[in-house]
Amino acid sequence: MAVAHKGSISLGLVLIPVGLYKTTIDNDIHFNQLCKDSKQRVQYKKYCRHCNKEVTSDDIIKGYEYEKGKYVVMTNEELEKIKTKKDKTIHILQFARMSEINMIYYEKDYYAVPETGAEKAYELLRQALLSQRKVAIAKTVMGTTEKLLVLYPTKEGIIVKTLFYQDEIAAMPKAVPKMKLDENEMEMAKMLIENMTKPFEPEAYRDEYQARLKEAITKKIHGQEIVAVDTSGPSNVIDLMEALKRSLEESPGGFQISGIGGSLSECFGKVHPGWRSCCVEKWGS
Numbered sequence: 001m002a003v004a005h006k007g008s009i010s011l012g013l014v015l016i017p018v019g020l021y022k023t024t025i026d027n028d029i030h031f032n033q034l035c036k037d038s039k040q041r042v043q044y045k046k047y048c049r050h051c052n053k054e055v056t057s058d059d060i061i062k063g064y065e066y067e068k069g070k071y072v073v074m075t076n077e078e079l080e081k082i083k084t085k086k087d088k089t090i091h092i093l094q095f096a097r098m099s100e101i102n103m104i105y106y107e108k109d110y111y112a113v114p115e116t117g118a119e120k121a122y123e124l125l126r127q128a129l130l131s132q133r134k135v136a137i138a139k140t141v142m143g144t145t146e147k148l149l150v151l152y153p154t155k156e157g158i159i160v161k162t163l164f165y166q167d168e169i170a171a172m173p174k175a176v177p178k179m180k181l182d183e184n185e186m187e188m189a190k191m192l193i194e195n196m197t198k199p200f201e202p203e204a205y206r207d208e209y210q211a212r213l214k215e216a217i218t219k220k221i222h223g224q225e226i227v228a229v230d231t232s233g234p235s236n237v238i239d240l241m242e243a244l245k246r247s248l249e250e251s252p253g254g255f256q257i258s259g260i261g262g263s264l265s266e267c268f269g270k271v272h273p274g275w276r277s278c279c280v281e282k283w284g285s
Helices: 076-081 119-132 183-195 208-221 240-250 264-268
Strands: 005-011 014-022 062-067 070-074 090-097 106-114 134-142 145-153 158-163 255-257 280-282
Touching: 005 119, 005 134, 014 119, 090 145, 106 119, 119 134, 119 145, 119 158, 183 240
Parallel strands: 005 090
Antiparallel strands: 005 014, 014 106, 062 070, 090 134, 106 158, 134 145, 145 158, 255 280
């Protein structure tokens, strides 16, 4: 696996050289753009209208448009000159509790892998963070962007999470009104959540659409007809109580809701953790 970024974690006077590696693999199927007539791949060329010619990567430089049609040119050497020593390290600024980082700030994840000879200092930082349930807040420059980072300890190593800055977080587009909720609906919603709660096992899930897409491509390669999948969606149930009843009956635990009327609160109050009561009968009980 290719290294995405190299630097040294700076903890006071201690430097821990590490490489950052992507934590994810792109397993998606990607399509190429083809010419409709020839079925050959479409190619894009970089073209200069002023010179009336195609340009290669060697002919391209970086420029910032400070006025319409006016650019200031910045070379790679000039960009390197403005980087400080801190910019070239993963400079720890502070420590914080793991629970204090709102997940909306998380952007990308990287494995931080120590370089040869840095394993002991790396392990010291990992164990110290883990024992106190703390994370390190740091900064570094990646490319031409200064990234805010979280160094997150795990049982296997340290995960570096890049964060969005506060001014990059958009406000919620619309305020959600705080509706007055019916007690019976709330109790049934809690039952549905409880009935569908189990330990999270990521290996139990897969991208089913990609699997169907791969199957469809294979069939077409072999000249087979692609049969439409079931396109029926959920029924448009308007009544919230009725939707909750159906959801409970169709949930993995398979609850049969019956005899509901009047005050559900009294009936739900009798339901113990096994969810058995005068009005709730579990399938197979």
